Amino acid sequence: xxxxxxxxxxCPAADLxxxxxxxxxxxxxxxxxxxxxxAGSRHYLASRESARVLRTRLGAEASIExxxxxxxxxxxxxxxxxxxxxxxxxxxQVRLEHRGEVWVVSGDYKTEPDPTCSPFEPVRCHTFxxxxxxxxxxxxxxxxEQTFADMRAWWRENxxxxxxxxxxxxxxxxxxxxxxxxxxxxxxxxxxxxxxxxLTADYRASGIMLHDTTPVASLPKGTKYGGSLIxxxxxxAGSPWLRRFGDLSTAFASGWMQxxxxxxxxxxxxGFALSxxxxxxxxMTAIDATGAVNVWVTHGYREQVVRYLNDRGLNARSIxxxxxxxxxxxxxxxxxxxxx
Amino acid sequence: MKRFARLYSAIDSTTSTNAKVSAMxxxxxxAAPADAAWxxxxxxxxxxxxxxxxxxxxxxxxxxxxxxxxxFDESYHAVGDLAETIALLLPVDEQGSGAVHADSYAPGxxxxxxxxxxxxLATMTEDAQRVAVxxxxxxxxxxxxxxxxxxxxxxxxxxxxEQLVARALSRVNGVExxxxxxxxxxxxxxxxxxxxxxxxxxxxxxxxSRPFPFYLAYSLExxxxxxxxxxxxxxxxxxxxxxxxxxxxxxxxxVWSRGGELVxxxxxxxxxxxxxxxxxTVLDGEIMPWKGGIALPFAQLQRRIxxxxxxxxxxxxxxxxxxxxxxxxxxxxxxxxEPLATRxxxxxxxxxxxxxxxxxxxxxxxxxxxxxxxxxxxxxxRAQRAEGLMLKRLDSEYGVGRRKGNWWKWKVQPxxxxxxxxxxxxxxxxxxxxxxxxxxxxxxxxxxxxxxxxYSGLTDAEIRTLDAWIRRxxxxxxxxxxxxxxxxxxxxxxxxxxxxxxxxxxxxxRFPRIARWxxxxxxxxxxxxxxxxxxxxxxx
Numbered sequence: 001x002x003x004x005x006x007x008x009x010x011c012p013a014a015d016l017x018x019x020x021x022x023x024x025x026x027x028x029x030x031x032x033x034x035x036x037x038x039a040g041s042r043h044y045l046a047s048r049e050s051a052r053v054l055r056t057r058l059g060a061e062a063s064i065e066x067x068x069x070x071x072x073x074x075x076x077x078x079x080x081x082x083x084x085x086x087x088x089x090x091x092x093q094v095r096l097e098h099r100g101e102v103w104v105v106s107g108d109y110k111t112e113p114d115p116t117c118s119p120f121e122p123v124r125c126h127t128f129x130x131x132x133x134x135x136x137x138x139x140x141x142x143x144x145e146q147t148f149a150d151m152r153a154w155w156r157e158n159x160x161x162x163x164x165x166x167x168x169x170x171x172x173x174x175x176x177x178x179x180x181x182x183x184x185x186x187x188x189x190x191x192x193x194x195x196x197x198x199l200t201a202d203y204r205a206s207g208i209m210l211h212d213t214t215p216v217a218s219l220p221k222g223t224k225y226g227g228s229l230i231x232x233x234x235x236x237a238g239s240p241w242l243r244r245f246g247d248l249s250t251a252f253a254s255g256w257m258q259x260x261x262x263x264x265x266x267x268x269x270x271g272f273a274l275s276x277x278x279x280x281x282x283x284m285t286a287i288d289a290t291g292a293v294n295v296w297v298t299h300g301y302r303e304q305v306v307r308y309l310n311d312r313g314l315n316a317r318s319i320x321x322x323x324x325x326x327x328x329x330x331x332x333x334x335x336x337x338x339x340x
Numbered sequence: 341m342k343r344f345a346r347l348y349s350a351i352d353s354t355t356s357t358n359a360k361v362s363a364m365x366x367x368x369x370x371a372a373p374a375d376a377a378w379x380x381x382x383x384x385x386x387x388x389x390x391x392x393x394x395x396x397x398x399x400x401x402x403x404x405x406x407x408x409x410x411x412f413d414e415s416y417h418a419v420g421d422l423a424e425t426i427a428l429l430l431p432v433d434e435q436g437s438g439a440v441h442a443d444s445y446a447p448g449x450x451x452x453x454x455x456x457x458x459x460x461l462a463t464m465t466e467d468a469q470r471v472a473v474x475x476x477x478x479x480x481x482x483x484x485x486x487x488x489x490x491x492x493x494x495x496x497x498x499x500x501x502e503q504l505v506a507r508a509l510s511r512v513n514g515v516e517x518x519x520x521x522x523x524x525x526x527x528x529x530x531x532x533x534x535x536x537x538x539x540x541x542x543x544x545x546x547x548x549s550r551p552f553p554f555y556l557a558y559s560l561e562x563x564x565x566x567x568x569x570x571x572x573x574x575x576x577x578x579x580x581x582x583x584x585x586x587x588x589x590x591x592x593x594x595v596w597s598r599g600g601e602l603v604x605x606x607x608x609x610x611x612x613x614x615x616x617x618x619x620x621t622v623l624d625g626e627i628m629p630w631k632g633g634i635a636l637p638f639a640q641l642q643r644r645i646x647x648x649x650x651x652x653x654x655x656x657x658x659x660x661x662x663x664x665x666x667x668x669x670x671x672x673x674x675x676x677x678e679p680l681a682t683r684x685x686x687x688x689x690x691x692x693x694x695x696x697x698x699x700x701x702x703x704x705x706x707x708x709x710x711x712x713x714x715x716x717x718x719x720x721x722r723a724q725r726a727e728g729l730m731l732k733r734l735d736s737e738y739g740v741g742r743r744k745g746n747w748w749k750w751k752v753q754p755x756x757x758x759x760x761x762x763x764x765x766x767x768x769x770x771x772x773x774x775x776x777x778x779x780x781x782x783x784x785x786x787x788x789x790x791x792x793x794x795y796s797g798l799t800d801a802e803i804r805t806l807d808a809w810i811r812r813x814x815x816x817x818x819x820x821x822x823x824x825x826x827x828x829x830x831x832x833x834x835x836x837x838x839x840x841x842x843x844x845x846x847x848x849x850r851f852p853r854i855a856r857w858x859x860x861x862x863x864x865x866x867x868x869x870x871x872x873x874x875x876x877x878x879x880x
Binding site (some may be wrong): 136137138139140238240258259260261265267269270301304307308311 | 352353354355405407408410411414415418419420421424425428429432766774804808811819820
């Protein structure tokens with residue numbers, strides 16, 4: 001049903017690509033992160049829930065057709081349905097059915113509940129295409145209530161010492177999940193980096209409840225930041241933008257923070273292992289729930305997950321792609337870092 | 341155990357020295373003496389002798405977590421630390437108490453865990469060890485499991501020194517930091533009684549070990565002639581070692597560095613020689629690497645400083661002496677208000693009386709008939725392995741701190757060389773966000789040979805400008821280190837130079853720092869390795 005070409009994951013029967021990395025005629029987009037939603041294709045199909053964030057990412061000119069979750073459509077004899085993937089706002093799995101055979105492409109996904117997007121739904125299929133960003137058994141997330149409680153305690157302690165708390169979080173998805181997690185927690189003023197604020201506005205316009213935010217750029221020079229929480233993309237780390245905040249404690253909200261060394265390499269004060277990807281047990285549970293015999297494993301710890309699945313009697317294959325998942329070394333996005 | 345694990349997390353999650361000390365203060369104020377004793381032991385680097393071969397621990401972890409060996413190894417590669425890998429892999433029970441960041445409800449304080457669970461492992465059979473370790477894993481959770489793993493694998497390390505532990509203890513009980521450090525030195529055994537003695541406010545021993553404040557000199561400003569008559573002054577070499585006081589009181593010896601560290605154990609030669617000093621003597625001087633009556637380069641002393649254990653080889657290669665400058669206490673009497681001339685006369689007598697081992701050397705006075713003698717001596721400083729001259733008024737008392745007028749230091753100009761920056765990396769602490777640590781190279785034909793790292797010397801504005809330039813001109817990244825285009829030239833100043841097989845250039849310079857940013861100079865006009873070799877020739 002699917003094959004990998006130089007442009008990406010291709011469905012010949014429907015002649016469409018899923019999250020292509022080169023421009024194509026017809027692209028189905030699982031979610032709006034840059035490595036999955038690339039500009040330049042002639043026509044896009046994506047979930048209605050992703051409409052605003054995808055528009056921000058792809059630009060006003062892009063031709064985007066929106067589909068409701070769970071409503072199949074026929075493309076060249078292939079029935080295509082978008083199913084919630086629980087990764088970020090609007091993220092979808094793509095279900096393809098053709099002559100009785102069912103494939104599901106998960107994109108990026110998590111099975112934990114998240115108030116900022118529709119929850120992941122398992123789908124029975126013959127072949128499951130899964131990510132493997134955190135595909136090692138060392139990655140097991142603590143309950144997110146605990147992680148958010150830790151984050152609030154960190155903020156409180158900083159506030160008591162007159163320090164500002166700055167949490168790095170990906171501008172799309174993680175930042176808003178953090179903002180949702182801070183709702184009703186009695187957190188002091190929450191300030192945002194421009195890149196975060198733009199997408200946060202898209203989330204609010206999509207009906208998602210988030211903590212109130214004020215863009216740092218709108219504040220007068222000489223503002224005192226002690227006791228505030230600042231949300232910024234990781235690319236702001238080390239930039240001159242940080243100098244205004246005075247005494248500052250920094251943290252990163254990312255699954256990579258599970259490992260002490262990852263935090264120390266970044267010279268952060270705290271790391272919160274908060275991820276929008278499945279951890280190891282959830283990955284295994286999700287794969288089991290599909291009932292799939294064939295598993296294509298993409299971006300992440302591919303070889304390890306493939307070996308583990310094959311040892312358990314599945315037919316797993318490692319698929320090279322240009323998707324990155326939650327990149328530890330997120331490329332510095334110039335326009336994000338330079339927006340004051 | 342839970343509190344100790346929390347202390348570990350608190351120390352581990354900060355790069356600030358103050359925050360680390362505060363965390364320890366909080367722990368020590370609450371912990372029972374028996375627990376605090378073990379905390380002191382582990383925090384200051386103590387390790388019980390090998391308890392279990394680590395591969396056994398790894399095997400039991402695979403068994404307990406149901407992870408096959410190949411996947412365990414893959415996990416270990418991703419984490420880079422065995423104790424942490426195991427903590428991340430062990431099963432979590434239904435209550436979530438094994439979760440990595442959770443607290444556990446395991447009873448038992450640190451001392452109970454160490455004395456009843458950890459130390460007995462050493463003498464158990466393999467089967468009994470296995471049962472004991474698996475039980476511990478079931479009872480502990482989160483950071484405690486991780487800390488326990490660190491303890492059983494003998495890899496417990498956290499970023500504090502014995503000195504910081506002493507600082508924290510001193511804040512808890514108001515006993516001077518130096519006194520605590522002294523009580524902690526030697527073979528300190530972690531028992532409740534010893535901990536109580538460590539922080540006891542009774543000050544008998546404190547008075548005995550206490551050094552005097554060091555008297556410091558200002559840099560000479562005007563002309564020598566402005567000092568008046570040469571005959572009113574004493575000139576000595578300004579030695580480049582470790583300024584220290586050797587204290588002999590009540591049959592015991594204490595050696596304090598100017599940094600306030602008790603270094604008695606690092607210099608056994610001094611302790612040995614001090615036994616020949618009369619009781620109630622305090623000498624001020626410079627600890628110098630010294631062989632055959634002449635000074636060795638400071639770099640030789642550095643080979644010794646970092647070591648906890650001093651083998652016979654290093655003691656033979658780099659023996660030290662105290663070049664004695666002054667006598668602060670004589671037969672138990674504070675002697676500091678006597679004029680320098682008197683103190684020096686008595687100092688000569690004391691040193692002479694203890695000179696069997698030639699470990700105390702009277703700092704030679706440079707003859708000073710005219711100021712031109714001083715100028716000639718100053719010009720000869722490097723040949724003496726000194727870094728300049730000290731000028732002290734003969735009638736001066738031994739003051740406190742830094743006072744203008746009676747004591748002057750007159751340092752020789754540092755060496756300098758124009759070098760090219762080739763690597764940069766972020767600093768630590770507050771400077772972690774800026775590239776402030778640089779590696780410099782000199783030219784060698786068409787190649788560039790690195791020879792020095794330098795951290796300081798630029799203004800904050802220059803650091804920011806350079807940081808921005810570094811980010812835009814990175815050729816390659818190796819972790820935090822950026823290789824940059826070899827374009828920027830800096831004038832580096834340094835105090836000494838010697839051969840070093842450990843450096844690519846075959847040379848090591850002492851105390852390199854940036855004198856200025858040579859924006860006027862292209863890299864093609866930077867100095868060459870040949871220039872450095874010539875400086876080396878001239879200096880040795």
